[in-house]
Amino acid sequence: MPKVVISEFMDETAIREILSGLDALYDPGLVDRPEALRDALAGADALIVRNRTQVRGDLLAAAPALRVVGRLGVGLDNIDVAACKARGVAVYPALGANDGAVAEYVIGTAMLLLRGAYGATREVAAGSWPRNALMGREIAGKRLGLVGFGSIARETARRAAALDLRVAAHDPFLRSDDPAWRPARGAVESMSFEALVASSDVLSLHVPLTEETRGLIDAAAIGRMPAGAILINAARGGVVDEEAVSAALRSGHLAGAALDVFVDEPLAAAAGARFRDVPNLILTPHIAGVTQESNVRVSRVIAEAVRRHLSEG
Numbered sequence: 001m002p003k004v005v006i007s008e009f010m011d012e013t014a015i016r017e018i019l020s021g022l023d024a025l026y027d028p029g030l031v032d033r034p035e036a037l038r039d040a041l042a043g044a045d046a047l048i049v050r051n052r053t054q055v056r057g058d059l060l061a062a063a064p065a066l067r068v069v070g071r072l073g074v075g076l077d078n079i080d081v082a083a084c085k086a087r088g089v090a091v092y093p094a095l096g097a098n099d100g101a102v103a104e105y106v107i108g109t110a111m112l113l114l115r116g117a118y119g120a121t122r123e124v125a126a127g128s129w130p131r132n133a134l135m136g137r138e139i140a141g142k143r144l145g146l147v148g149f150g151s152i153a154r155e156t157a158r159r160a161a162a163l164d165l166r167v168a169a170h171d172p173f174l175r176s177d178d179p180a181w182r183p184a185r186g187a188v189e190s191m192s193f194e195a196l197v198a199s200s201d202v203l204s205l206h207v208p209l210t211e212e213t214r215g216l217i218d219a220a221a222i223g224r225m226p227a228g229a230i231l232i233n234a235a236r237g238g239v240v241d242e243e244a245v246s247a248a249l250r251s252g253h254l255a256g257a258a259l260d261v262f263v264d265e266p267l268a269a270a271a272g273a274r275f276r277d278v279p280n281l282i283l284t285p286h287i288a289g290v291t292q293e294s295n296v297r298v299s300r301v302i303a304e305a306v307r308r309h310l311s312e313g
Ligand SMILES: O=C(O)[C@H](O)COP(=O)(O)O
Pocket: 049, 050, 051, 052, 071, 072, 073, 074, 075, 076, 098, 289, 290
């Protein structure tokens, strides 16, 4: 009976229904117990992870029978894909299964930060009535700039079009005649990176972390964003210079930012100190792609892919 090790959280119904009949070891705490994880992998045919288990070097060496890795998400930066390939280990990301969750996070934080009206509960309950101070901005008519135009960005664009945003994107990997630029509703304008940064009211990042994207949104890029712009990073930490975002929010050049991902995760208190008392900043713990619904979708897609792979070979 093939053995499947699941080292991070996953929907338990998907395990029960789809991995039934396999020897599934579900221990979402394994990621924090490297020795126990290596022991569990000794006879494993399959490994299912989220974004914290580092599937490389030592871990692969501890799993000589491994045939398949399922990734409960889309980013592959915690997996040495080349080393897996060299060992004949297939890698399956959950493509498409959390697009909607991230798109809703981007639209939701953009609306929250533009409007700025929702942080006054305590004041209002205490009898103050700060109407003028809370006169925020509407999302309709603003330009949403998407850095990268893959499937998450396209889902974001689809929702943005319904809210009457003007959507533009920069994606050097997408040909100018690709039909993705002309969705059913609201064409998406293709722009250079420089033009997109300089003209977007809301700039949202949708690129993986690579040598080309590391530090892409640095102090200079932020300085070229229009005064009063909003920055959203639900892509990968390291694409954005965290110090530069804090400084731009403190100076008032940026009107707001939402950061879901960080250079080091989990964000340690010492690293988080740079964000202390920074105005109009939403920090979330790498949760943009994780909702109750997406957790079910992602878990089912990966359980099915792993099961299929094991039964094929
Ligand atoms: O790459 C992804 O899809 C996101 O980082 C979320 O992944 P996770 O929920 O598996 O961490």
